[in-house]
Amino acid sequence: MDAAADGVPPTAPAATATTANSDLDLAARRRLFISQPSTLATRRQQAVCVRRAHKMYGSSKNPNVVLDGLNMTVPKGSIYGLLGASGCGKTTLLSCIVGRRRLNSGEIWVLGGRPGSRGSGVPGPRIGYMPQEIALYGEFTMRETLIYFGIISAMSKGDIEDRTEFLLKLLNLPNASKFVKNLSGGQQRRVSLAVALLHEPELLILDEPTVGVDPVLRQSIWDHLVDITKNGHTTVIITTHYIDECAQAHMIGLLRGGKMLAEESPDYLRQQYNADSLEDVFLKLSVLQNMGKRRRSSIAQEIVEQVTVPAISNPALDMSDEQHAAEISGEFGDNISMSSAARDPISTTAPAAPPLPPPQEIPTSFWYNLHVMQSHHLHALIWKNFLWMMRNVGVMLFIVGLPVVQILLFCYAIGHDPTGLKLAVANHEMSGEMIMEQFCPVHTGCNQTMLSCRYLDMLVKNKSMVVQYVTDDEMAYEEVRKGRAWAALVIQPNYTASLMERVEDGRYAEDGTIESSDLAVRMDWSNQQISQLLYRDLQYTFFNFVGDMLSDCDVNPKLGRVPVDFQHPVYGYRNPNFTDFAAPGVILTIIFFLAVAVTSGAMLIDRNEGMLERCLVAGITGPEILLSQVVTQFTVMLSQTTFVLIVSFYFFELTLVGNIWLVVALCILNGLCGMSFGFVISCAVDTERTATYVAMGSFLPIVMLCGIIWPIEGMFPLLQFFTAFLPLTKPTESMRSILQRGWGIDNPVVYNGFISISSWVLVFLVLTILLLKFKKG
Structure with missing residues (x-):
């Protein structure tokens, strides 16, 4: 009997007689499935079953509908060609099938289970997925790439090697030791196809697998797909830009505007729509769809007359939107030409479908998906990560060396007292010749001769200042105004005599004597750090000058000091430096933000190259x-x-007074916190640029508000409360207490830092897991 005469879809051109029987069997099973009531067993007769699928993006006020009540049925053991223009929803539909996106409404069954459900194996080893992008590491060789995905699929080393050799030969690829980045675009796509074919999955999903492939090789790939589906254990869903290429498929689905226009065998569609090619079929169905959507709009009469309406009613095209919605609201509302098995002559003449298996649980071999961690997955991922590092030695040396460079710069550049600060001195005790020669004679011992020179000599010896002698007061002030000096010091002509008279007379000294014995200083206070240093050194040097002079004259030097005795400090030093204050926060900041940069970059590389999506599938x-x-x-x-x-x-x-191991532990926890924050950034954003903006945007607030460069006690009260909840505030206080106070873990300030940073690590890790799980679109 002629299959075409009975309405049976003719076999694909490349199929054999066995394939023809298979086509007949698949069509019969599909029609029987559609006519039966909804049961779990009937769903399991199909590799993929999609019903009433709705998917949209954007807000509810301005939605972008991608899938609009779509129905799709893929019988097991078939090659299903999914055709449609760019933007029609093909990739979104495939992402939903593999469990990487969720429908807004509707249901999907894949290999007898719901994608993403426990024990379904989807996503998982039951699926082989080739995305549109290459989704491979360019730094890996072809053999390393296949080894990586083979380990993920729990294949043995021998099986991986055998399949590698077979696929390289099948796909006409060069030596397996060649790096992926050195391959041509077409060769890279063939390696991507080899990855999908490697573990011989039950369902093979190929998104544009033959783009840029030689016609002879394309036919070889199709022959292989036909061969692996003969035994019924493998099902293939393939999308392609070459519409007539899908003539070799057992069944095709024509997708347009988020709706399935038709779902039949290629020859059956050409026959029913009186078309010479599948492209003509697609054109006619598109016109019919437009007629259904815009019934009152004017369509060129000659185009309408050229469209041969099929004998079988097409509810997707010739009914109103309300009727169409009612039609597909049933459990198994079908697509074009499949609304009723009674209308199809094959329902009475085709061989009976195989008996339906009784309802049963998902095969126990897939219950391992219940486990969150699997050793072979971790083995593959860790091996891949370290291999990437080995292939990027320069990058890794930069990453490891950068914090060392930063701490070197900090220790050399920050916290040291400025030196060589110019001081303009108008010393009227000096003669004009002395000023010209920049020389002021110093007399030691209990000698009250030109005490101003003795003071200035002590001032120069601390190396913070450089003295420049000028002839008059106004010239000294002018040096400061023009920025050539930081301060101007004026000493009166009778300074030595007035100072001695002031010391001897005490409270009875005259006002003129007191004024003549003063050192008149005018400073540039525009730079607080330098000004404070000059202010400190000018006073401390004077105290030392008076003390030394009194000691030389056998007088108690305390008589020349302020009557406040600053004894040895409990913690720290009498002259603390800014380096010791800032070092704890700077060390933690360097470790934290470099960890952020490294981890966010690593995750984004995986995502942007498509590897993350491919691994999740x-x-x-x-x-x-x-x-x-x-x-x-x-x-x-x-x-x-x-x-x-x-x-x-x-x-x-x-300065390190406390336990070094507490410092090490706190730094490691801080690095883990930075890593975790980097994971959150990489999962929350889509591009390296956005990740950089987020990291930079968080850097400045943390540096300014966590007490790293300025004490928290000096901040606005509301900010003081807010800073307590930032990641580095408590750890900085903790580390500062360990380094300079020597406190142990039993002190609340210390252990609060450990508790705070550990809490942030847990928060960031949980956020990362949630983003990885639910950010699917």
């Missing part, structure tokens, strides 16, 4: 990705922390 879970990144990035962070601490405390000998 292969069954990798968010916690597995997170743990693998923690393990590999922890190694990098640990090396960074080690070098930073060695440089800080061994080479520069920063």
Whole structure:
């Protein structure tokens, strides 16, 4: 009997007689499935079953509808060609099928289960997925790429090697040791196809697999797809730009505007729509769809007359939107030409469908998906991460060396007292010749001769100031006004005599004597740090000058000091430096933000190259990705922390009074917190630029508000409350107490820092897992 005469879809051109029987069987099973009531068993007769699928993006006020009540049925053991223009929803539909996106409404069944449900194996090893993009690491060789995905699929080493050799030969690829980045675009796509074919999945989903492929090789790929579907154990869904290429498929679905225009065998469609090619079929169905959507609009009569309306009613095209919605509201409302099995002659002449298996649980071999972590997944991910590091040695050396460079710059540039500050001195005790020669004679011992020179000599010896002698007061002030000096010092002609008279007369000294014995100083206060240093050194040097002079004359030097005795400090030093204050916060900041940069970059590389999506479809879970990144990035962070601490405390000998191991532990926790924050950024944003903006935007508030460069007690009261909840506030206080006070873990200030940073690590890790799980679109 002629199959075409009975309404049976003719076989594909490349199919054999066996394939023809298979086509007949598939069509019969599909029609029987559609006519039966909804049961779990009937769903399992299909590889993919989509019903009433709605998917939209954007807000409810301005939605972008991608899938609009779509129905789709893919029988097991078939090649299903999904055709449609760019933007019609093909990629979104495939993402929903593999469980990476969620429908707004409707249902999807894949291989007998719901995608993403426990034990379904979808996403997982039951699916082979080739996305539109290459989604491969350019730094890996073809063999390493296939080894990586083979380990994910729990394949043995021997099986991976055998399949690698077979696929390289099948796809006409060069030597397996060649790097992916050195391949041509067409070769890279073939490697991507090899990854999908590697573990011989039950459902093979190929998104544009033959773009840029030689016609002979394209036919070889199609022959292989036909071959692997003969036994009924493998189902293929393929999208392609070459419409007539899908003539070799058992069944095709024509997708337009988020709706399925038709779903039949290629020859059956050409016959029913009296078309020479599938492209003509698509054109006619598109016109009919437009007629259904715009019934009152004017359509060129000659175009309408050229469209041969099929004998079988087409509810998707010739009914109103309300009727169409009612039609598909049933459990198994079908697409074009499949609304009723009674209208199809094959329902009475085709071979009976295989008996339906009784309802049963999902096969126990897939219950391992219940486990959050799987050892072979972690093995593959960690191996991949370290291999990437080995292939990017220059990048890794920069990443490890950068914190060392930063701490070197900090220790050399920050916290040291300024030196060589110019002081313009108008000393009227000096003669004009002395001023010309820039020489002021110093007399030691109990000698009251030109005491101003003795004071100035002590001032120069502390190396903070350079004295420049000028002839008059106004010239000294002019040096400051023009920025050539930081301060002007004026000493009266009778300074020595007035100073001695002031000391001897005490409260009875005359006003003129007191004024003549003063050192008149005018400063440039525009720079607070330098001004404070000059203010301090001018006073401290004077106290030392008076004390030394009194000691030389056998007088108690305390008589020349302020009657406040600052004894040895409880913590720190009498002359603290800014380096010791800022070092704890700077060390933690360097470790924290470098960890942020490294981890966010690593995750975004995976995402932007498509590897993250491909791995998730292969069954990798968010916690597995997170743990693998923690393990590999922890190694990098640990090396960074080690070098930073060695440089800080061994080479520069920063103050360290407490336990060094508490410092190490706090730095490691701080690095983990930075890593976790980097994971959150990489999962929340889509591009490296946005990640950079987020990291930079968080850097300045943390540096300014966490007490790193200025005490929290000096901030606005509301900010003081807010800063307590930032990641580095408590750890900075904790580390500062360990380094300069020597406090242990039993002190509340210390252990609060450990509690705070540990809490932030947990918060960031939980956010990362949630973003990996739910940010699917």
